[in-house]
Amino acid sequence: MSDGEATEDLESAWTALLANQNRLGSDRKLANLALGLIQQMGNGVAHRDVLHALAEAWTPDWRLTLTASSLLVEQAGRRGMDEPTLTDDGPASWAAAALQRSLDALSDAERANADLAGNMYAMLGNALRLCGPGRDAEAQEAFTRAIELDPERGEWWYDAGLLDKWRGRFDDGYAANEQARMRMGPQRPVLWNLAICATALGKAEEAAEIWEEIGVPARLDRSRGMPYVAGLPPMLLRVLSRTSPADGTSSLPDKTVGFELVWIAPLSPCHGVVQSPTFGDAPIDYGDLVLWDGAPVAAHRTSAGDTVPVFPLLEVLRPGSExxxxxxxxxxxxxxxxxxxxxxxxxxxxxVQDERVGHHCAACEAGDPHEHEEAVSGAGTVPASGPVxxxxxxxxxxxxxxxxxxxxxxxxxxxxxxxxxxxxxxxxxxxxxxxxxxxxxxxxxxxxxxxxxxxxxxxxx
Incomplete structure (x- = not known):
C-alpha cells in the first residue's frame, strides 16, 4: 500500500469515526480506536475537540484519561514556553482538569501505585507547566507527588527540572537535573539543562565541563567567571515587547504585545551579549548578557535568504553598561x-527601528481558521510603505x-x-x-x- 493510499484510508476512518462521535463517551472500544487513529494521523489541531471530549468523558478509566491527556499535552507543548497564555481554556488546561478528576476517582491502593498514580501526577505536572506561571505551585506539587511515589524515575526529575528552569529557579533546576542524570545517565537533554542552570548560577567550571561532555569544546573564561566557546556564529533571540500606547505613528495597534528579534554574540551555546537594541517595552536591550533555552522556538529568514533559528529568552544575567x-x-x-x-x-x-512584531493571536494559538488584518502580513510583519x-x-x-x-x-x-x-x-x-x-x-x-x-x-x- 502506498503512503497516499494509507493516508486516504486514515482519513476515511476518521470521517467514519466523526459520524459516530456521539458514542465516543460511552463506547470504550470506539474511544480507544479514536485515540489510536489520532496518534497515527499526527495529533493535529483537527483532532483537538475529540481529545477534549474523550478526556472529559472517561474520568473513571485512568488509561483512557492518561492517553487522551498526553496527546493534549503534546499539542500544548508545540507552543513556545516563552509565549504568554492568551486563554485559560485550551489543551493544557483540559488535560490538567481531566487528570485531576481521574486522580480524585482513584482508590487508596491505586493512588499508592507509582506506575498508575505516579505517571498521572507527572503528566499533570507537565500539563500545569504548560498552563503558564499562574499554575506554578500546582505544577510543583504534582511533580513532588510523582517523585514521592518513586524517586528513581529519572524522567520525572527531568520534567520537574524543566519547570524550575522556565520559572527561573535555577538552583532547583540544577538539583533536579542532577537527580535525573544519576538515574538516566548522561543523556543530551539532561546535560543541556544542567549546563543552562550552571551558567545561570555562575557555576562556570561545571558548565564548561558539561559542554565538554556534550561534545562542545568549552573553556573557563576566568576574567568573566563564565564558560566560553569560541567560534559560535551570531544568533537570534526573541523577547516579548509591548508597543507604547502614546505612539500614534505606529502601524501596530496600541499596546500590541509581540516578539522583537535581537541579534546575539554567543559566548556559549546558551548565553551571550545582545548586539542589537529593542525598541518597545522589553526586558532586555543592547549590551545585556542574557541566557536562553537551547530548543529553538521559531525560524527567521534573513534578507540574504538564510534561515536562522530563533531561541527564547530565559534570564538577564547582567545588564549592559552602555x-x-x-x-x-x-x-x-x-x-x-x-x-x-x-x-x-x-x-x-x-x-533605526524596523517595525516588525510577531503578534500573539488567540486564533493562531488555538489553531482556528481565520485571517489577520491587512496591516499584518502572513509572516507577522508590517510592510513598509515607500516615501511619498x-x-x-x-x-x-x-x-x-x-x-x-x-x-x-x-x-x-x-x-x-x-x-x-x-x-x-x-x-x-x-x-x-x-x-x-x-x-x-x-x-x-x-x-x-x-x-x-x-x-x-x-x-x-
Missing part, C-alpha cells in the same frame, strides 16, 4: 540619517553610547551631525544625563512636535 538612548527624527530628504553613526565618536552605534513625494519620513531609533564616552564631547558631535543633515531630531536622554533640565524639556517638546507632524501627515491633514 547608555541606550531612544531618539525620534523627521527626514525632510530621503536617507538624511545615512552616515550619522560615522559622524559620532568611536564606539557609538546608531540603530514632498513628504517627511519619521525615523525612530536608538543611539548606543559607550560608558567611558565624555558626554560633552558626544553632545557637540551629535549636535554638529544633526545640523549637517536635513533632519529634525530629538534625543532627550542625552541632556537628562548631562543634567541640562531646560534643554531636556525642550527635547521632549520637540519629540511631541515631531510625532505630531508625522501623525498629521499619516492622517492626510
Amino acid at each position: 547608555r541606550r538612548w531612544s531618539f525620534v527624527a523627521l527626514e525632510t530628504e530621503p536617507g538624511a540619517r545615512e552616515g550619522l553613526e560615522d559622524a559620532l565618536p568611536e564606539g557609538t552605534r546608531v540603530f 513625494p514632498g513628504s517627511v519620513s519619521l525615523v525612530r531609533g536608538k543611539v548606543i553610547v559607550q560608558p567611558t564616552q565624555d558626554l560633552e564631547a558626544f553632545r557637540d558631535a551629535w549636535e554638529a551631525a544633526a545640523r549637517a543633515r536635513p533632519l529634525s531630531v530629538s534625543l532627550p536622554a542625552l541632556y537628562e544625563e548631562l543634567g541640562d533640565s531646560k534643554r531636556a524639556g525642550q527635547e521632549h517638546q520637540a519629540w511631541r512636535g515631531i510625532e505630531g507632524k508625522a501623525i498629521r501627515q499619516k492622517a492626510g491633514v
